[in-house]
Amino acid sequence: MALVRTEKLSKVYNPDTVPVHALRDVSITIEPGEFTSIVGPSGSGKTTLLNMIGGLDKPSSGKVFINGTDLTGMKDSKLIDFRLQNIGFVFQHYNLIPVFTARENVSFIMLLQKRDKKEMLRRADELLESVGLGDRKDARPKEMSGGQQQRVAVARALASEPKFILADEPTANLDSTAAMNLLDIMLRMNKEQNVTFVFSTHDQRVIDRARRVITMVDGAVDSDERRDGTNESGDSTGKGNSTGTGTSTGTGTGNGNGNAQKS
Amino acid sequence: MKTLITIAWRNIWRHPARSGVLIAAVVVGLWAGVVTVGTVNGLMQQRIDYLIDSEIAHAQIHHPEFLAEGYSWLNIPDHEEILNWLDEDARVTAWSARTMTDGMLQSPVKTSGVRIRGIDTDRETRTTDFHENMVEGEYLDSGIRNAVIVGKSLAQDHNLRIGNRIVLVFEDTGNELSSASFNIVGFFESASTEFDERNVFVRSEDFTRYLADELVVHEIAFRVAELEMVPAVVADVNATFSGIEAQTWREISPELNVLVELGGVMLYVITLIIMLALAFGILNTMLMALFERMREIGMLLSIGMSKLRVFSMILLESVILTLSGALTGFLLAWGSILYLTGSGINLERFAAGIAELGWDHIIFPIISPPEYVGILILVIVITLLASVYPALKAIRINPLEAAKDS
Ligand SMILES: Nc1ncnc2c1ncn2[C@@H]1O[C@H](COP(=O)(O)OP(=O)(O)O)[C@@H](O)[C@H]1O
Numbered sequence: 001m002a003l004v005r006t007e008k009l010s011k012v013y014n015p016d017t018v019p020v021h022a023l024r025d026v027s028i029t030i031e032p033g034e035f036t037s038i039v040g041p042s043g044s045g046k047t048t049l050l051n052m053i054g055g056l057d058k059p060s061s062g063k064v065f066i067n068g069t070d071l072t073g074m075k076d077s078k079l080i081d082f083r084l085q086n087i088g089f090v091f092q093h094y095n096l097i098p099v100f101t102a103r104e105n106v107s108f109i110m111l112l113q114k115r116d117k118k119e120m121l122r123r124a125d126e127l128l129e130s131v132g133l134g135d136r137k138d139a140r141p142k143e144m145s146g147g148q149q150q151r152v153a154v155a156r157a158l159a160s161e162p163k164f165i166l167a168d169e170p171t172a173n174l175d176s177t178a179a180m181n182l183l184d185i186m187l188r189m190n191k192e193q194n195v196t197f198v199f200s201t202h203d204q205r206v207i208d209r210a211r212r213v214i215t216m217v218d219g220a221v222d223s224d225e226r227r228d229g230t231n232e233s234g235d236s237t238g239k240g241n242s243t244g245t246g247t248s249t250g251t252g253t254g255n256g257n258g259n260a261q262k263s
Numbered sequence: 264m265k266t267l268i269t270i271a272w273r274n275i276w277r278h279p280a281r282s283g284v285l286i287a288a289v290v291v292g293l294w295a296g297v298v299t300v301g302t303v304n305g306l307m308q309q310r311i312d313y314l315i316d317s318e319i320a321h322a323q324i325h326h327p328e329f330l331a332e333g334y335s336w337l338n339i340p341d342h343e344e345i346l347n348w349l350d351e352d353a354r355v356t357a358w359s360a361r362t363m364t365d366g367m368l369q370s371p372v373k374t375s376g377v378r379i380r381g382i383d384t385d386r387e388t389r390t391t392d393f394h395e396n397m398v399e400g401e402y403l404d405s406g407i408r409n410a411v412i413v414g415k416s417l418a419q420d421h422n423l424r425i426g427n428r429i430v431l432v433f434e435d436t437g438n439e440l441s442s443a444s445f446n447i448v449g450f451f452e453s454a455s456t457e458f459d460e461r462n463v464f465v466r467s468e469d470f471t472r473y474l475a476d477e478l479v480v481h482e483i484a485f486r487v488a489e490l491e492m493v494p495a496v497v498a499d500v501n502a503t504f505s506g507i508e509a510q511t512w513r514e515i516s517p518e519l520n521v522l523v524e525l526g527g528v529m530l531y532v533i534t535l536i537i538m539l540a541l542a543f544g545i546l547n548t549m550l551m552a553l554f555e556r557m558r559e560i561g562m563l564l565s566i567g568m569s570k571l572r573v574f575s576m577i578l579l580e581s582v583i584l585t586l587s588g589a590l591t592g593f594l595l596a597w598g599s600i601l602y603l604t605g606s607g608i609n610l611e612r613f614a615a616g617i618a619e620l621g622w623d624h625i626i627f628p629i630i631s632p633p634e635y636v637g638i639l640i641l642v643i644v645i646t647l648l649a650s651v652y653p654a655l656k657a658i659r660i661n662p663l664e665a666a667k668d669s
């Protein structure tokens with residue numbers, strides 16, 4: 001079963017006044033273990049798509065399934081709990097709790113999950129060490145650089161053992177060294193622990209390292225390119241057969257179904 | 264829960280100055296409010312005690328029209344029977360029968376309208392402390408014939424000295440104008456200048472000679488063992504005797520009645536006003552804090568903090584903020600009142616004005632335990648009400664705030 005599946009997802013802002021079609025019939029599938037970036041020009045609908053997948057906003061039409069569960073009809077309070085148990089979030093502005101230390105920020109989400117206290121602290125320390133902040137556990141966000149804060153945010157997102165992590169422009173506020181460093185950590189988590197990442201970016205160097213790139217244009221998926229190992233493929237979803245469309249920049253040897261790949 | 268308290272507590276100290284000022288305002292507001300209430304309470308209680316002890320006693324019996332008219336022929340019929348009844352009732356501890364009428368005081372300087380009060384000094388002394396108001400000369404028990412005591416302020420008005428004679432003019436029970444001269448033996452000063460200017464005291468045996476053929480009584484003031492018994496005894500007197508009207512101290516003195524009624528409400532009105540003012544301070548501070556933290560709360564809702572927890576977090580924050588101040592102010596006030604109950608607040612500097620109004624110059628603030636509880640409940644309820652709104656606002660924040668560009 002696909003981890004994330006959207007079905008003709010559309011979002012229209014201000015339908016009654018000046019309608020903005022932020023998403024148009026987006027149908028994508030994300031499998032466990034993917035390292036997928038959503039790219040596209042500003043205003044193309046990246047954030048809107050991530051918000052729908054994260055259950056933070058409701059589509060105007062279409063459906064979102066996470067592990068087979070339909071988010072579209074879910075009540076707000078149920079959705080909050082669903083997010084807590086299934087989805088990790090990393091924000092562009094880090095959004096740590098300013099009055100908490102790094103360790104407290106990471107344990108907080110496990111506390112919300114009502115986990116065992118000892119295990120919680122152990123895991124928080126372990127995660128902070130794995131993102132290279134073993135020596136900053138007691139630092140508050142103010143005392144850390146942007147890169148460090150974002151690494152705490154990644155540790156926090158991982159702490160809840162989510163099915164996947166959503167990150168909207170996680171590197172947008174970081175300088176390139178910090179950005180690459182963060183990406184290294186994300187990639188390592190992906191490779192070593194099979195953590196699924198879905199993130200948006202417009203930073204070319206970040207895009208270059210993604211294993212799947214979904215390009216959005218005007219709220220629609222323009223291309224969906226996989227570069228995993230030898231099985232690099234490019235096709236636009238929803239168009240059936242890639243060889244016939246001519247939009248792909250890939251080798252054209254891949255299968256027409258962009259979802260068939262397993263990691 | 265513990266974590267929520269931790270966040271709330273740390274959030275409070277995110278802006279030490281802002282929270283500090285609010286807490287200080289709550290402390291000072293509540294302290295001042297409670298001490299003020301205690302002082303007002305104390306003032307009222309003193310006034311009540313004073314009027315009961317020095318003048319009114321616990322209840323009085325009159326001819327139903329006497330208080331309004333003041334004529335000497337509106338006396339209490341068969342007063343002997345009533346006095347016997349009072350003697351026999353175990354609840355009644357003392358009584359004093361007074362012979363009185365409205366009349367004029369004439370001095371060489373001028374004439375003033377006064378109420379002439381004829382008393383039996385022994386009886387009066389057992390019933391009231393009025394004799395303690397003497398400031399100069401002697402009380403009526405000196406043996407001098409036709410002795411009169413007048414208020415200090417009336418004496419000054421008429422330029423009177425001890426030993427001077429004055430003439431009292433009044434209508435006797437036969438509706439005839441009558442007058443007699445009296446010798447000033449002393450001056451009194453009660454807590455009310457107005458009372459001092461409108462009342463003179465003579466012995467009822469002296470007064471009766473000019474007023475009637477035999478002793479007439481216009482007012483019977485009596486005391487009972489416990490204040491709570493007053494209404495029952497008064498009701499019994501009214502049920503037993505006709506042609507008279509017995510009234511409780513609260514009925515006799517509209518002033519006391521107002522004081523008692525006010526006293527009960529005042530406490531809560533003052534606390535309420537102060538707390539409402541503080542509530543706006545709390546609201547303002549909390550809404551400001553919320554506004555600054557839209558993104559953070561959006562993030563908390565995004566990552567999966569339940570609305571109930573977000574609600575509790577914000578509620579806790581304002582409750583801790585306010586209650587820490589309120590409890591401190593409350594304890595301070597309690598301490599202050601405890602201290603002042605011993606020493607009293609000396610208003611001597613303002614005493615002249617205060618005496619005009621009939622108040623004593625040393626005030627002993629009073630707040631009873633139930634009143635403390637009442638204040639505390641009021642404080643907590645208002646705090647909660649003021650805290651609920653920001654908390655409700657917090658859970659309405661859109662999780663998408665987390666992603667917004669500042
Ligand atoms: N809350 C909103 N109200 C109205 N229009 C919006 C709102 N959010 C986004 N949009 C519009 O939807 C389109 C897609 O926005 P967005 O998903 O933020 O794009 P991206 O993240 O790719 O820059 C844009 O045209 C944007 O102006």
Ligand SMILES: [Mg+2]
Binds near residue numbers: 046168
């Ligand atoms: Mg965006």
